[in-house]
Amino acid sequence: xxxxxxxxxxxxxxxxxxxxxxxxxxxxxxxxxxxxxxxxxxxxxxxxxxxxxxxxxxxxxxxxxxxxxxxxxxxxxxxxxxxxxxxxxxxxxxxxxxxxxxxxxxxxxxxxxxxxxxxxxxxxxxxxxxxxxxxxxxxxxxxxxxxxxxxxxxxxxxxxxxxx
Amino acid sequence: xxxxxxxxxxxxxxxxxxxxxxxxxxxxxxxxxxxxxxxxxxxxxxxxxxxxxxxxxxxxxxxxxxxxxxxxxxxxxxxxxxxxxxxxxxxxxxxxxxxxxxxxxxxxxxxxxxxxxxxxxxxxxxxxxxxxxxxxxxxxxxxxxxxxxxxxxxxxxxxxxxxxxxxxxxxxxxxxxxxxxxxxxxxxxxxxxxxxxxxxxxxxxxxxxxxxxxxxxxxxxxxxxxxxxxxxxxxxxxxxxxxxxxxxxxxxxxxxxxxxxxxxxxxxxxxxxxxxxxxxxxxxxxxxxxxxxxxxxxxxxxxxxxxxxxxxxxxxxxxxxxxxxxxxxxxxxxxxxxxxxxxxxxxxxxxxxxxxxxxxxxxxxxxxxxxxxxxxxxxxxxxxxxxxxxxxxxxxxxxxxxxxxxxxxxxxxxxxxxxxxxxxxxxxxxxxxxxxxxxxxxxxxxxxxxxxxxxxxxxxxxxxxxxxxxxxxxxxxxxxxxxxxxxxxxxxxxxxxxxxxxxxxxxxxxxxxxxxxxxxxxxxxxxxxxxxxxxxxxxxxxxxxxxxxxxxxxxxxxxxxxxxxxxxxxxxxxxxxxxxxxxxxxxxxxxxxxxxxxxxxxxxxxxxxxxxxxxxxxxxxxxxxxxxxxxxxxxxxxxxxxxxxxxxxxxxxxxxxxxxxxxxxxxxxxxxxxxxxxxxxxxxxxxxxxxxxxxxxxxxxxxxxxxxxxxxxxxxxxxxxxxxxxxxxxxxxxxxxxxxxxxxxxxxxxxxxxxxxxxxxxxxxxxxx
Numbered sequence: 019x020x021x022x023x024x025x026x027x028x029x030x031x032x033x034x035x036x037x038x039x040x041x042x043x044x045x046x047x048x049x050x051x052x053x054x055x056x057x058x059x060x061x062x063x064x065x066x067x068x069x070x071x072x073x074x075x076x077x078x079x080x081x082x083x084x085x086x087x088x089x090x091x092x093x094x095x096x097x098x099x100x101x102x103x104x105x106x107x108x109x110x111x112x113x114x115x116x117x118x119x120x121x122x123x124x125x126x127x128x129x130x131x132x133x134x135x136x137x138x139x140x141x142x143x144x145x146x147x148x149x150x151x152x153x154x155x156x157x158x159x160x161x162x163x164x165x166x167x168x169x170x171x172x173x174x175x176x177x178x179x180x181x182x
Numbered sequence: 183x184x185x186x187x188x189x190x191x192x193x194x195x196x197x198x199x200x201x202x203x204x205x206x207x208x209x210x211x212x213x214x215x216x217x218x219x220x221x222x223x224x225x226x227x228x229x230x231x232x233x234x235x236x237x238x239x240x241x242x243x244x245x246x247x248x249x250x251x252x253x254x255x256x257x258x259x260x261x262x263x264x265x266x267x268x269x270x271x272x273x274x275x276x277x278x279x280x281x282x283x284x285x286x287x288x289x290x291x292x293x294x295x296x297x298x299x300x301x302x303x304x305x306x307x308x309x310x311x312x313x314x315x316x317x318x319x320x321x322x323x324x325x326x327x328x329x330x331x332x333x334x335x336x337x338x339x340x341x342x343x344x345x346x347x348x349x350x351x352x353x354x355x356x357x358x359x360x361x362x363x364x365x366x367x368x369x370x371x372x373x374x375x376x377x378x379x380x381x382x383x384x385x386x387x388x389x390x391x392x393x394x395x396x397x398x399x400x401x402x403x404x405x406x407x408x409x410x411x412x413x414x415x416x417x418x419x420x421x422x423x424x425x426x427x428x429x430x431x432x433x434x435x436x437x438x439x440x441x442x443x444x445x446x447x448x449x450x451x452x453x454x455x456x457x458x459x460x461x462x463x464x465x466x467x468x469x470x471x472x473x474x475x476x477x478x479x480x481x482x483x484x485x486x487x488x489x490x491x492x493x494x495x496x497x498x499x500x501x502x503x504x505x506x507x508x509x510x511x512x513x514x515x516x517x518x519x520x521x522x523x524x525x526x527x528x529x530x531x532x533x534x535x536x537x538x539x540x541x542x543x544x545x546x547x548x549x550x551x552x553x554x555x556x557x558x559x560x561x562x563x564x565x566x567x568x569x570x571x572x573x574x575x576x577x578x579x580x581x582x583x584x585x586x587x588x589x590x591x592x593x594x595x596x597x598x599x600x601x602x603x604x605x606x607x608x609x610x611x612x613x614x615x616x617x618x619x620x621x622x623x624x625x626x627x628x629x630x631x632x633x634x635x636x637x638x639x640x641x642x643x644x645x646x647x648x649x650x651x652x653x654x655x656x657x658x659x660x661x662x663x664x665x666x667x668x669x670x671x672x673x674x675x676x677x678x679x680x681x682x683x684x685x686x687x688x689x690x691x692x693x694x695x696x697x698x699x700x701x702x703x704x705x706x707x708x709x710x711x712x713x714x715x716x717x718x719x720x721x722x723x724x725x726x727x728x729x730x731x732x733x734x735x736x737x738x739x740x741x742x743x744x745x746x747x748x749x750x751x752x753x754x755x756x757x758x759x760x761x762x763x764x765x766x767x768x769x770x771x772x773x774x775x776x777x778x779x780x781x782x783x784x785x786x787x788x789x790x791x792x793x794x795x796x797x798x799x800x801x802x803x804x805x806x807x808x809x810x811x812x813x814x815x816x817x818x819x820x821x822x823x824x825x826x827x828x829x830x831x832x833x834x835x836x837x838x839x840x841x842x843x844x845x846x847x848x849x850x851x852x853x854x855x856x857x858x859x860x861x862x863x864x865x866x867x868x869x870x871x872x873x874x875x876x877x878x879x880x881x882x883x884x885x886x887x888x889x890x891x892x893x894x895x896x897x898x899x900x901x902x903x904x905x906x907x908x909x910x911x912x913x914x915x916x917x918x919x920x921x922x923x924x925x926x927x928x929x930x931x932x933x934x935x936x937x938x939x940x941x942x943x944x945x946x947x948x949x950x951x
Contacts, residue, residue, distance in 0.1 A: 035456075036455050038944075039475045040475050040944075043473035043475035043476075046420075046474075047473040047474060047475075048473060050423065052414065052417070053414020053415075056420065056474065056613065057535050057865070058616040059474075059615065059940075059942045060864060060942060060943060061943050061946060062808075062864050062865050062866045063535070063616070063865045065535060073950040073951055074950060075946055076946050078942050078943075078946070079942060079943040079944065079946030079949070080944070080947055084944075084947060094413065095413065098413075109409060111413065118408075119404065119409065119412060122404040122405055122835065123408075123412075124408045124412060125276035125278070125585075125835055126275055126276025126534070126536070126583065126585045127276070127410075127411030127412075127416050128534075128536045129535050130411050131412070139951055140951075153878060157874045158806075158873070160873075161873075162535070162865045162870065162872060163535070164533075164587070165535075165585055165839050166839035166841065166842030166876070167835070168871070168873055169880045
């Protein structure tokens with residue numbers, strides 16, 4: 019065993035686990051951060067999508083030993099704190115989460131934390147590229163939803179983009 | 183101008199119920215009512231088809247009737263903080279029934295929806311047939327019982343307020359959680375709850391609120407669990423924090439349903455980092471560890487000798503040959519010109535995002551189970567049997583499910599987790615790996631559907647359909663252990679009659695096509711099957727609608743006009759007319775694009791779907807990494823009349839899901855059996871609809887209806903699957919005969935079967951964005 023230190027949702031944590039254990043299991047099984055969901059464990063379904071240093075990543079595909087003490091992991095639980103206070107909505111959440119609520123996107127809800135984290139990263143990415151989200155961008159989202167909430171996801175991303 | 187439309191007749195029938203003894207108001211319904219059958223109205227000038235069994239009494243009626251005798255055991259409680267609580271004896275798996283139940287209670291009680299707490303009831307065997315979540319029946323069965331219970335609670339609050347305020351109850355009114363006197367004095371429900379409580383149960387009579395004055399029911403309401411879901415707080419089985427229930431996985435055989443013969447390195451695996459236990463169970467070798475990652479490592483390290491499963495060596499084609507050999511002759515038809523079709527529907531997976539999972543604590547002769555279960559009382563009986571302990575020693579807690587699509591009718595993970603916990607002597611949190619969930623989990627059975635129709639001029643004289651299928655497992659019975667056991671008689675003797683009944687109670691051909699006959703033959707009990715967001719309907723109706731288009735073509739009719747002139751269901755005719763208008767049926771499209779129609783009658787409602795598909799080479803050939811692209815449905819229009827719409831926003835959501843399911847079933851998603859096992863181990867192997875497949879334009883219309891509320895969750899799949907198939911046929915000029923249309927192409931490199939689960943990648947930081 020060895021000690022692994024990194025930052026989760028603004029809090030530095032140290033976990034006693036071998037470095038090859040993937041971050042998803044450290045979050046869920048050892049730290050009790052269950053917002054990121056398991057859907058495949060092979061970086062396909064994207065249900066565990068979270069952020070590392072502000073960019074989308076899939077913790078099922080990252081050994082915890084690859085994180086350094088200053089790497090900041092943000093899960094859905096920590097997303098509201100990433101939004102400036104004045105940009106948070108009526109529920110005190112990140113604008114993308116508020117758009118999700120307004121559009122009533124969720125059905126079973128299992129994939130939705132990952133969908134929201136992917137959506138926020140997509141908007142940030144296209145903004146960095148000096149553009150807005152296109153239909154092709156939406157077509158390219160790999161996060162699967164077995165309930166088939168895709169239409170409302172697309173609407174909520176466009177709505178969330180204007181709120182962000 | 184005069185009008186003959188008077189006010190709608192309002193049923194102010196009184197209902198009976200009870201106020202139960204206790205410290206707060208607890209009210210219950212007592213009902214023996216059930217819905218009436220659909221009526222058939224013949225299209226003028228067409229050869230009428232006699233009503234089919236499902237038009238007189240369908241699966242919804244059966245389930246509602248079965249649930250009625252125990253409705254008095256369904257209770258609504260008023261809490262001393264002024265909120266109401268209701269433990270719904272059904273499973274919420276995304277279909278929105280907790281929200282709909284909260285709306286019904288809010289309506290009758292005059293409370294804001296967010297003051298109604300709806301939880302999922304644990305297994306309650308005394309409910310008998312009233313705790314099965316299936317057949318999209320929840321609202322049909324519970325619309326009245328829930329309202330009656332809430333209305334009785336409200337009556338008790340009014341009585342208590344009358345005493346407190348010194349006024350007669352009929353002069354008092356309610357307003358959002360308060361009882362208000364004529365002089366403006368008000369008292370909140372929380373304060374009244376204890377005053378209104380009864381020491382002994384008391385029978386009462388109650389009238390329900392006039393449905394025409396509903397202010398919550400019928401309005402679009404957002405899901406009551408949405409806030410939890412978008413913040414990551416919503417808990418599924420694997421999110422539960424049950425003391426000492428450590429992550430647990432199972433190493434499974436390289437052939438479907440193979441069994442462990444011997445484990446060669448259990449001691450070595452026990453020494454691996456994080457691993458606490460290794461135990462052999464009937465379905466494989468279980469490992470328990472500090473993290474699921476360490477379980478995956480252990481599963482991949484286990485060396486196990488296996489007994490072959492019952493389909494070892496078999497492929498899809500072998501399973502199809504078995505079905506072919508069970509096909510019965512199609513009955514003779516009247517003389518005329520004939521149209522025929524022979525369609526194959528390959529195995530399709532109902533794997534949900536939230537894989538098969540359960541928490542189990544089996545110690546000291548009793549069992550505590552937590553899982554998403556649509557038949558918790560069958561689970562209780564089967565777990566008791568598996569563990570050799572009395573049924574009463576098994577507590578089954580129903581957890582929110584991350585999708586079901588039919589799979590959670592069965593309790594496979596709960597039974598497996600119970601066996602593992604017993605074998606290890608410690609609590610376990612069992613989670614199936616995605617690879618197992620797709621390969622070993624239940625499937626929609628492979629089936630063929632053969633149709634022969636004959637016509638003369640533009641009159642259809644008859645249509646006969648022979649549907650033949652690998653057995654569909656109905657061993658969950660009606661949700662109780664007795665009928666579940668009856669369905670489990672050896673050799674399929676119990677299940678096959680069950681499937682015949684279900685087929686006849688769910689199958690309606692909604693056209694006047696003269697002599698109509700539809701039959702089912704099932705064979706082969708070796709696969710893990712179940713219903714899949716509908717049972718037979720998507721396949722049966724896809725085959726039907728393709729033949730309808732053939733009949734239209736032969737008789738020189740437009741597909742829409744042909745359907746409208748032959749439909750024998752007025753509600754469906756209205757829905758199809760609306761869909762045609764919204765979809766701009768018949769509009770000009772480039773070559774390689776076309777529209778297609780699918781309609782369906784089930785769950786006490788009707789759906790009509792029109793899809794527009796793009797089969798042009800540049801679209802079909804578009805590339806997405808590790809994906810199936812192919813024809814793209816560019817626009818879908820879905821119209822539903824589901825009877826009284828309790829929550830139009832939820833219904834719209836379900837129809838959107840049904841559209842995506844229908845597209846997947848027709849165009850992209852199937853399992854491939856090779857050498858005794860299914861190949862699909864990932865969402866990039868099993869091609870459910872993704873963002874690059876979903877229609878960029880999707881419109882849902884929920885029609886106003888004065889009929890009682892029907893089912894919604896599965897209602898749109900059959901029409902959607904059929905519409906996609908008919909659009910594809912019209913766009914390409916070729917009627918497809920197997921589904922999904924891409925089945926003959928294996929669009930991925932199969933992952934190994936030994937070890938049974940793939941290792942997680944390590945390059946995630948190379949793919950950030």
